[in-house]
Amino acid sequence: MAQSFVFSKADFDSFFRVLQSLGEVSAPIRVSDQSFAFKQINDPREIAWDALRTILPPKKFFYPPKETLLTYKDGQIEESVSDNKFQVIFGVHPCDLHGLGIMDTIFEAGPADTHYLQKRNHSLIVGLSCMPDKFCFCQSMGTSCATRGYDLFLTDLDDDFFLQVETPAGSAVLPQLPMLRPAEDADKERYKDYWLRREKAFTNGFAPDNLRATMDMEWNNSLWDDLGKRCLSCGNCTPVCPTCYCFDLVDIASLSDDEGSRVREWDSCQFVGFAQVAGDYNFRPSPVDRLKFWYRHKLHGFDDAFASRTCVGCGRCTVSCPAGIDDLVQVVKTLQGQKEGKE
Amino acid sequence: MNKESTLLPCIAVESLTGCAGELLVILENLDKLLPFVRVASFPFAQTANDDGPVDIAFVEGSVSNPHDLEKLKKIRSKSRWLVAVGNCAVWGCVQGGACAKCKVSDMLAAVYGSDSQIEVLESKPLSDHVAVDVKLSGCPINTTQFLSVTASLLKDHLPYITHKPVCLECKLNENPCVLIEKNLPCLGPVTAAGCGALCPSMGAACYGCWGPCQDPQMDAMATILHEKGYDPIDVINRLKSFGAPDHLFQRMSFQYNQETQA
Known part of the structure; x- marks a missing residue:
C-alpha cells in the first residue's frame, strides 16, 4: 500500500525548498484575471493555489510545443538528446495526472518516443487535490481520483497537507522531509471526509454508461452541423487538451550547403491542412468533419486501441473555445437526451 | 565584383x-x-x-x-x-x-x-x-x-510556409485569449501565422496583417464578433482590410452581406 503522511502548511516553505533542491520547480501561477499557466517559480508564494486549469496542460514539459528532434551537417545526422535536467512539476490535479498517464501510454507504445520519455524520466510530479468548478467533469470521465501519473500527492486538509507517496522516486525524497509525520487515524478520517465532500461538489457532468454507444449512434446527428457552422477551425481545443499529441514535422534548411534541422511542432486536427494528402485530396474537408472527428477521438476513439477514453474532463476545451462549441458535457447530454438536434 | x-x-x-x-x-x-x-x-x-x-x-x-x-x-x-x-x-x-x-x-x-x-x-x-x-x-x-x-x-526544395492560424502560435505561447477574456475583435482564428502571435502576446487583438490562413472560417468569425456586440459592417471591413479576397466571403450568411451593402 502507498505510504501516507501529514505535514503542517506552516512547513510548506521547507517542503518547497526540498523540491527545489531536486531541480527546477514549475507550478501554476496566475497570468490574467481568468487564466493560469505552469511556469518555473523560485518562490512558493508565486503558486496560485486556486488554479484549477492552466492554459496549457503539463504535457508541455515532456512534449514541448516546439522541439528540435535532429540536426544534420555534412551528411551526418545527430539526434537531439535531452539535457537530462531534472524537473519538478508541482500542483498537478487528478484530471491532468490521468492526462499524463494517457500520454505515457501513447509515447511508450512502440516505437517508444525517446524525446518524451527522456524528459518524463527526469521529472517528479507532485499532485494536488482540488474542488471542482462549473466546468469540471472529471467525475463523468472516471478521472476524478488520482490513480496514476504522480510521485507524490497532496490533499488539502485546511491547516495540513495529507501526503501520499506513490513511486520509488517519491519515496526517495522522504528522508529529506523531516516535517512529515505518519498519517494517524484522525488524519485518515479528515482525508476521507475531504474526498467525500469533493465527490458531492460536482455540478457538471453526464451519465457516462452509454457514452460509447451514443457516440456511435449519433454520428449523423444534426447537432454536429450546428456546431460545425460556428467552428472557427482555430485549433484552440487541441493544444489545451491534456491528451492531444498530434504534431507536424518540418525540415528547416540552412543557407549553408548541407546543414539543417528537423523540428516537431504541435499540430491540430482542426486545421484544414491536417488531413490533406497527395493529389490535394482531403478526407476531413469541412469544419464539421474535423470537429466531429475530434469529439469522437476524445470520447470514444481510444476505446478500441487502449480500452480508455482520452478525455479527462478538465474543461479546458470548453473555456478555450472562442465559439463556445466545445461544451463537451452539453454536447453529450444533447446526444444522449435527444432534447434537440435530433435527426 | x-x-x-x-x-x-x-x-x-x-x-x-x-x-x-x-x-x-x-x-x-x-x-x-x-x-x-x-x-x-x-x-x-x-x-x-x-x-x-x-x-x-x-x-x-x-x-x-x-x-x-x-x-x-x-x-x-x-x-x-x-x-x-x-x-x-x-x-x-x-x-x-x-x-x-x-x-x-x-x-x-x-x-x-x-x-x-x-x-x-x-x-x-x-x-x-x-x-x-x-x-x-x-x-x-x-x-x-x-x-x-x-x-x-x-537547394531546389519547395519551401515550407505555414498557413495555420495565429491562434496556434498564440496558444503555444500560452497567452490568455484576448478574444475570450477581453472580448477584443481578435482575428487570430482566420489569420495566417508567422508573426509569432505578436499582438495577442502583448494583450492586443490581431488585426489580420498577415492575410488569411488556409480555409479561414470568415462566416463563423463574423458571427462570433457580431455576438460580442461588434457592428456587422465594422466586422466585415476589419476582415477585408488586409486584402482578403472576395471569394473567401462567398459562404457568408445573407444577413451580413445585406447589412454590409446597406
Missing part, C-alpha cells in the same frame, strides 16, 4: 507599391545571404543594378499602376523563381482592401482632384497578373521564414 561571385546564384529584390518594409527586412539580413548569392539587382540598397536573368526575384508591393505592371512582367520574364514577399504582394494589403470598398477613380479624385493625370490600376496582388512561384506573406515578413524560404529555393 570578384570572379568567384559570378558563379553564385543571382537574386533580385524589387519593389512595386508598398511601404518598403520587406526591403528593410531583406536588407537587414543581407549579410547572411551574401556568402551564398550574388545580388544582381536591389535598387533600394545599391546603385549598380543589372537587368539580366536571376534565379530568385523577391518582389514586394502590390500592382497599383501601369508602371508596376510593366515592371512586374519584366521581372517575371527574367526570373526562375518569383517570390511574392509581404502582404501587399501576396494579398494586396490595405490598398487592396480599400479597392474592395470603394472605386479607384473616386479615391483618385478625392486625393489628387478630379482632373488628375495620374494613371492608376485597382490595387491587386502579383498573382492576379503573373504566375507566382512562392508566396511569403507578412507585414513585414518574418526573418526566419524569409531565410528558410531562400535556403529551400537555393
Whole structure:
C-alpha cells in the first residue's frame, strides 16, 4: 500500500525548498484575471493555489510545443538528446495526472518516443487535490481520483497537507522531509471526509454508461452541423487538451550547403491542412468533419486501441473555445437526451 | 565584383507599391545571404543594378499602376523563381482592401482632384497578373521564414510556409485569449501565422496583417464578433482590410452581406 503522511502548511516553505533542491520547480501561477499557466517559480508564494486549469496542460514539459528532434551537417545526422535536467512539476490535479498517464501510454507504445520519455524520466510530479468548478467533469470521465501519473500527492486538509507517496522516486525524497509525520487515524478520517465532500461538489457532468454507444449512434446527428457552422477551425481545443499529441514535422534548411534541422511542432486536427494528402485530396474537408472527428477521438476513439477514453474532463476545451462549441458535457447530454438536434 | 561571385546564384529584390518594409527586412539580413548569392539587382540598397536573368526575384508591393505592371512582367520574364514577399504582394494589403470598398477613380479624385493625370490600376496582388512561384506573406515578413524560404529555393526544395492560424502560435505561447477574456475583435482564428502571435502576446487583438490562413472560417468569425456586440459592417471591413479576397466571403450568411451593402 502507498505510504501516507501529514505535514503542517506552516512547513510548506521547507517542503518547497526540498523540491527545489531536486531541480527546477514549475507550478501554476496566475497570468490574467481568468487564466493560469505552469511556469518555473523560485518562490512558493508565486503558486496560485486556486488554479484549477492552466492554459496549457503539463504535457508541455515532456512534449514541448516546439522541439528540435535532429540536426544534420555534412551528411551526418545527430539526434537531439535531452539535457537530462531534472524537473519538478508541482500542483498537478487528478484530471491532468490521468492526462499524463494517457500520454505515457501513447509515447511508450512502440516505437517508444525517446524525446518524451527522456524528459518524463527526469521529472517528479507532485499532485494536488482540488474542488471542482462549473466546468469540471472529471467525475463523468472516471478521472476524478488520482490513480496514476504522480510521485507524490497532496490533499488539502485546511491547516495540513495529507501526503501520499506513490513511486520509488517519491519515496526517495522522504528522508529529506523531516516535517512529515505518519498519517494517524484522525488524519485518515479528515482525508476521507475531504474526498467525500469533493465527490458531492460536482455540478457538471453526464451519465457516462452509454457514452460509447451514443457516440456511435449519433454520428449523423444534426447537432454536429450546428456546431460545425460556428467552428472557427482555430485549433484552440487541441493544444489545451491534456491528451492531444498530434504534431507536424518540418525540415528547416540552412543557407549553408548541407546543414539543417528537423523540428516537431504541435499540430491540430482542426486545421484544414491536417488531413490533406497527395493529389490535394482531403478526407476531413469541412469544419464539421474535423470537429466531429475530434469529439469522437476524445470520447470514444481510444476505446478500441487502449480500452480508455482520452478525455479527462478538465474543461479546458470548453473555456478555450472562442465559439463556445466545445461544451463537451452539453454536447453529450444533447446526444444522449435527444432534447434537440435530433435527426 | 570578384570572379568567384559570378558563379553564385543571382537574386533580385524589387519593389512595386508598398511601404518598403520587406526591403528593410531583406536588407537587414543581407549579410547572411551574401556568402551564398550574388545580388544582381536591389535598387533600394545599391546603385549598380543589372537587368539580366536571376534565379530568385523577391518582389514586394502590390500592382497599383501601369508602371508596376510593366515592371512586374519584366521581372517575371527574367526570373526562375518569383517570390511574392509581404502582404501587399501576396494579398494586396490595405490598398487592396480599400479597392474592395470603394472605386479607384473616386479615391483618385478625392486625393489628387478630379482632373488628375495620374494613371492608376485597382490595387491587386502579383498573382492576379503573373504566375507566382512562392508566396511569403507578412507585414513585414518574418526573418526566419524569409531565410528558410531562400535556403529551400537555393537547394531546389519547395519551401515550407505555414498557413495555420495565429491562434496556434498564440496558444503555444500560452497567452490568455484576448478574444475570450477581453472580448477584443481578435482575428487570430482566420489569420495566417508567422508573426509569432505578436499582438495577442502583448494583450492586443490581431488585426489580420498577415492575410488569411488556409480555409479561414470568415462566416463563423463574423458571427462570433457580431455576438460580442461588434457592428456587422465594422466586422466585415476589419476582415477585408488586409486584402482578403472576395471569394473567401462567398459562404457568408445573407444577413451580413445585406447589412454590409446597406
